[in-house]
Every structure is written in C-alpha cells, then in structure tokens.
Amino acid sequence: MYLLEGNIGVGKSTFLRLIQKECPEILVIQEPQESWSSQTYGQSLLENFYKDAQRWAYTIETLALVTRVKHHMATQALKLPLSLMERSVYSGHYCFARNGYAHGFLSPLEWDVYSRMVDVLVHQHCKPPHGFIYLRAQPEICFDRVQKRQRQGESHITLEYLQQIHHWHEKLLVEKQEIASNLSKVPVLILDTQVDFAANPERFKAYIQQVKDFMLCTEQKINGSPAKAISKTEKTIA
Numbered sequence: 001m002y003l004l005e006g007n008i009g010v011g012k013s014t015f016l017r018l019i020q021k022e023c024p025e026i027l028v029i030q031e032p033q034e035s036w037s038s039q040t041y042g043q044s045l046l047e048n049f050y051k052d053a054q055r056w057a058y059t060i061e062t063l064a065l066v067t068r069v070k071h072h073m074a075t076q077a078l079k080l081p082l083s084l085m086e087r088s089v090y091s092g093h094y095c096f097a098r099n100g101y102a103h104g105f106l107s108p109l110e111w112d113v114y115s116r117m118v119d120v121l122v123h124q125h126c127k128p129p130h131g132f133i134y135l136r137a138q139p140e141i142c143f144d145r146v147q148k149r150q151r152q153g154e155s156h157i158t159l160e161y162l163q164q165i166h167h168w169h170e171k172l173l174v175e176k177q178e179i180a181s182n183l184s185k186v187p188v189l190i191l192d193t194q195v196d197f198a199a200n201p202e203r204f205k206a207y208i209q210q211v212k213d214f215m216l217c218t219e220q221k222i223n224g225s226p227a228k229a230i231s232k233t234e235k236t237i238a
Helices: 012-022 045-051 053-078 089-102 108-121 139-149 159-175 201-223 230-237
Strands: 002-006 027-029 083-086 131-136 188-192
Touching: 002 012, 002 089, 002 159, 012 027, 012 083, 012 201, 027 053, 045 053, 053 083, 053 089, 053 108, 089 108, 089 159, 131 159, 131 201, 139 159, 159 188, 188 201
Parallel strands: 002 083, 002 131, 027 083, 131 188
Antiparallel strands: none
C-alpha cells in the first residue's frame, strides 16, 4: 500500500484521476471525504468546521479517524502492493488533528481521548505503508487553487489554515519529527506540484515514471530482490 499525501488544494484528486487513467494496474482509492463534507441533517460537517473550528474539530477529527482506519484496514486486507490511497490515518493524526490541538481547536481532554483512539485503532490495527508520495506546493498556490475550484464546504478555508497544514506535512514527511518510529523508516517520494501538472502532459508523464520507479524500487527492497533496469520492468508495472 502507498499513500498519497499533500495539502488541501495541492492536486491529489486530479493526480489520482490521471494515475487511474494512465496506470490501471495501480488500484486507486479516493479519500472518503463525502463522509464529512456531504449534507447531513441539513448541514455539512466540513463546512461547519471551517466556520467554527473550536466547536467542530473534535467531531470531524473523530469521524475522519474512524473512516480512514476503516479504509486503511480494507485496503491492507487486499494485499495488493500497487495500491495508492488518498490521504491516510497518519496525515489525519499528525497534520490535521495535531494542528487542531496546537491551535486550541481541540481541548486537552479532547486531545487525550482522541490520542487514545489513535493508539487502539491505528497503532494496533493499521500496518505502515510501503511508501508515501508527497505532492508538495506552497500554501499560497494551494489557496489559489481552492479559491478557483469552489468545492462544496471549502469557501471558509483561509490561507493561514493552509500554511498551518503545510507546516505539519513538512514535519511528517520531510523532517520526520515527532512521529512513530515505524513511520520514520517509510520512504517518501516528493513531487513538486507548484506547476499545474494537469495542463502539462510532459510533466505528468515524468511524474508517472517517478511513481513507477519509486514503487518498483521499494517493492524490490521489501522482497529482497535486486533492482532491475527500468526498461526491463515496464511490462511489470506499466
């Protein structure tokens, strides 16, 4: 299992859609965002959170945790190495929930209860991925993309919030600070998505090759087999 991570508006959904089209051998799993963004009882939990983070942070983080654990466990049960899941229990915990606690959206008591659930649901039931793929762009670019796409529930997202989430992604995937020891050993492929890759076929073609090479090299290391020339492995993963 591989996990696709990145800030809001960085292009994860578009990236997965193009990967699914160009690389059908890779199982693509979209983030279950509808669980917290769709209208329930006449309101969107995601929109409520962006309007009043302190009131709704614990509710949305708890729901997101349970939903992501369910998807993680279902995917790992398939035992398909070439699967790519959008976001994860790890960015949910280390980026979004931790940001909520750091900025007072979650009270100390709520953070303690949430952390206990992480200990049981994540650390005991979720196996670490084979690798992370990190789509990386400056928060200002992500903010501009969020404004342009006008997705339901995102009209109240601020640049400050995206800057905060970017900071935590960097700590998790680049600096690898204050994370579980088994995650610190997981390889990370960083792709610069400052430029709109959906409008640049050549750039996305290069991304595809990097993803294939990354997955191939990682799987060979896990299986203990020597790396082969890419030209000889195209038939295997392409």
